Amino acid sequence: MGDEFIGAVSRGLVIACVSAWESYVEELVREAVALLRPPSPPLGTWPSLNASVRGMLGRFNTPNTDQIRQLFSDALGLPNIQQAWEWSGVTAAHSRERLQEVMEFRHQIAHGVNPRPIMDTQFARTLIQFFERLARCIDSRVRRHLAADLGVADPWPE
Numbered sequence: 001m002g003d004e005f006i007g008a009v010s011r012g013l014v015i016a017c018v019s020a021w022e023s024y025v026e027e028l029v030r031e032a033v034a035l036l037r038p039p040s041p042p043l044g045t046w047p048s049l050n051a052s053v054r055g056m057l058g059r060f061n062t063p064n065t066d067q068i069r070q071l072f073s074d075a076l077g078l079p080n081i082q083q084a085w086e087w088s089g090v091t092a093a094h095s096r097e098r099l100q101e102v103m104e105f106r107h108q109i110a111h112g113v114n115p116r117p118i119m120d121t122q123f124a125r126t127l128i129q130f131f132e133r134l135a136r137c138i139d140s141r142v143r144r145h146l147a148a149d150l151g152v153a154d155p156w157p158e
Helices: 002-035 046-059 067-076 090-111 121-123 127-147
Strands: none
Touching: 002 090, 002 121, 002 127, 046 090, 046 121, 067 090, 067 121, 067 127, 090 127, 121 127
């Protein structure tokens, strides 16, 4: 019984982490687009951009590597956000592979494949730290893009 419980908790953790990851990505893009709004009229093309991005976010429901790359490219003009997904001892390629693995587990869990996926409990335990590091990389890259490329003064001070 204990192993079944731990397995259920691990699967639940995968679902919760992916859900939080999706929410984080959506909120970051919303905030970044809001920072691009001119301080006063005329607003130029910002209303169109905002409406377009809100539509993209309404269709964004699978926060995998391809969907995230496309969202940041289309919404913010930030090509290949995945290049920033690296930190000490972890390459961007490894981060992409890990996210794809997590998304495959999430898909199997959410859609009830039989037999249920077997996952090492250490895998589930490290997910929060993985997503936190990934988010820090994305925050940093989006901040630099907003400031250096789009002229937003001091977006999200560190």
